[in-house]
Amino acid sequence: xxxxxxxxxxxxxxxxxxxxxxxxxxxxxxxxxxxxxxxxxxxxxxxxxxxxxxxxxxxxxxxxxxxxxxxxxxxxxxxxxxxxxxxxxxxxxxxxxxxxxxxxx
Amino acid sequence: xxxxxxxxxxxxxxxxxxxxxxxxxxxxxxxxxxxxxxxxxxxxxxxxxxxxxxxxxxxxxxxxxxxxxxxxxxxxxxxxxxxxxxxxxxxxxxxxxxxxxxxxxxxxxxxxxxxxxxxxxxxxxxxxxxxxxxxxxxxxxxxxxxxxxxxxxxxxxxxxxxxxxxxxxxxxxxxxxxxxxxxxxxxxxxxxxxxxxxxxxxxxxxxxxxxxxxxxxxxxxxxxxxxxxxxxxxxxxxxxxxxxxxxxxxxxxxxxxxxxxxxxxxxxxxxxxxxxxxxxxxxxxxxxxxxxxxxxxxxxxxxxxxxxxxxxxxxxxxx
Ligand SMILES: [Fe+2]
Ligand SMILES: [Fe+2]
Numbered sequence: 328x329x330x331x332x333x334x335x336x337x338x339x340x341x342x343x344x345x346x347x348x349x350x351x352x353x354x355x356x357x358x359x360x361x362x363x364x365x366x367x368x369x370x371x372x373x374x375x376x377x378x379x380x381x382x383x384x385x386x387x388x389x390x391x392x393x394x395x396x397x398x399x400x401x402x403x404x405x406x407x408x409x410x411x412x413x414x415x416x417x418x419x420x421x422x423x424x425x426x427x428x429x430x431x432x
Numbered sequence: 433x434x435x436x437x438x439x440x441x442x443x444x445x446x447x448x449x450x451x452x453x454x455x456x457x458x459x460x461x462x463x464x465x466x467x468x469x470x471x472x473x474x475x476x477x478x479x480x481x482x483x484x485x486x487x488x489x490x491x492x493x494x495x496x497x498x499x500x501x502x503x504x505x506x507x508x509x510x511x512x513x514x515x516x517x518x519x520x521x522x523x524x525x526x527x528x529x530x531x532x533x534x535x536x537x538x539x540x541x542x543x544x545x546x547x548x549x550x551x552x553x554x555x556x557x558x559x560x561x562x563x564x565x566x567x568x569x570x571x572x573x574x575x576x577x578x579x580x581x582x583x584x585x586x587x588x589x590x591x592x593x594x595x596x597x598x599x600x601x602x603x604x605x606x607x608x609x610x611x612x613x614x615x616x617x618x619x620x621x622x623x624x625x626x627x628x629x630x631x632x633x634x635x636x637x638x639x640x641x642x643x644x645x646x647x648x649x650x651x652x653x654x655x656x657x658x659x660x661x662x663x664x665x666x667x668x669x670x671x672x673x674x675x676x677x678x679x680x681x682x683x684x685x686x687x688x689x690x691x692x693x694x695x696x697x698x699x700x701x702x703x704x705x706x707x708x709x710x711x712x713x714x715x716x717x718x719x720x721x722x723x724x725x726x727x728x729x730x731x732x733x734x735x736x737x738x739x740x741x742x743x744x745x746x747x748x749x750x751x
Contacts, residue, residue: 343532364522368741
């Protein structure tokens with residue numbers, strides 16, 4: 328992972344550090360959920376900043392930080408065809424099947 | 433991004449309008465009209481700047497808080513406001529602009545922030561009144577914005593609203609305490625209410641008929657309620673709170689309308705509002721200078737963090 332990608336693009340000297348996406352787990356047993364993002368020069372500071380920015384009131388028992396550019400995502404444009412294969416398979420749902428009356432399954 | 437043909441773009445626009453009509457949220461990678469993007473960048477970054485500049489008037493009293501409990505509370509509140517600024521800068525960045533550029537717009541005076549923060553905090557009572565009225569007004573606005581049509585803005589608002597309740601409550605606690613105190617304390621808190629009441633009403637922005645951006649923002653569902661509606665809601669909420677606290681709101685025309693069930697209020701001094709917005713408020717220059725100084729005197733911290741990150745990376749590479 329590269330550290331601080333410096334893009335000193337303005338007179339005020341504000342550097343644009345890497346963008347990190349933050350995922351927090353509210354309690355054990357729960358999934359990690361996207362909380363937001365932040366800038367940090369390295370992963371240690373990303374974690375510390377994530378704690379300060381997204382968990383000031385015990386909102387998390389565990390935090391993941393991921394460099395935003397390492398995330399692959401679907402695009403709204405291809406979401407139709409991309410998710411298509413799942414849409415016409417009604418037999419993947421329990422309502423597709425009939426069960427004799429009075430039987431509890 | 434590739435250029436769209438006219439037909440494609442009208443198709444996309446139709447889909448966008450449909451999403452808005454259906455109350456679906458627009459997400460960063462969805463197609464959106466350029467004007468929508470621009471207006472959102474302006475609105476969310478102004479909101480972010482307000483959170484950041486808003487730390488200054490309150491920060492002014494941290495070292496002079498009357499006791500340790502109040503000091504801890506004020507520190508925590510001001511830290512929350514920094515967090516709010518960060519959530520909102522992140523939400524703005526999803527629209528394709530860098531935070532560094534937004535910070536530059538603030539520091540060079542190109543960007544606006546809420547005019548309320550250009551008033552001075554003259555007494556400790558101001559800390560109470562700000563929490564009660566200024567955060568109270570912000571809550572009314574932000575609760576409505578939690579339903580905004582842009583996903584990242586909405587999520588930031590939900591997070592912020594959860595934290596704001598404590599801001600208002602701690603302020604109201606200070607106000608009611610002082611209002612039950614010595615005659616000097618009562619005078620101090622009444623003087624503070626007198627100074628902050630009207631600027632708090634101005635926080636909702638110009639009246640609907642003079643607000644050029646409002647119509648469009650309402651049509652897109654970016655705003656859910658008009659400035660005047662939100663202002664009225666705030667007045668209705670606040671009048672009983674003032675009565676309970678034993679302070680007087682400085683408006684002789686304030687009266688209850690049985691029919692509309694609204695508290696009607698006197699005319700707002702819009703001349704003052706526009707003066708402050710255009711840079712001539714009591715503290716505009718001081719606030720800008722404080723932000724610029726904080727930014728430049730914090731430069732070494734940012735440099736140190738970078739140097740450390742680079743060193744760690746070299747070590748890792750060598751290992
Ligand atoms: Fe805030
Ligand atoms: Fe607040």
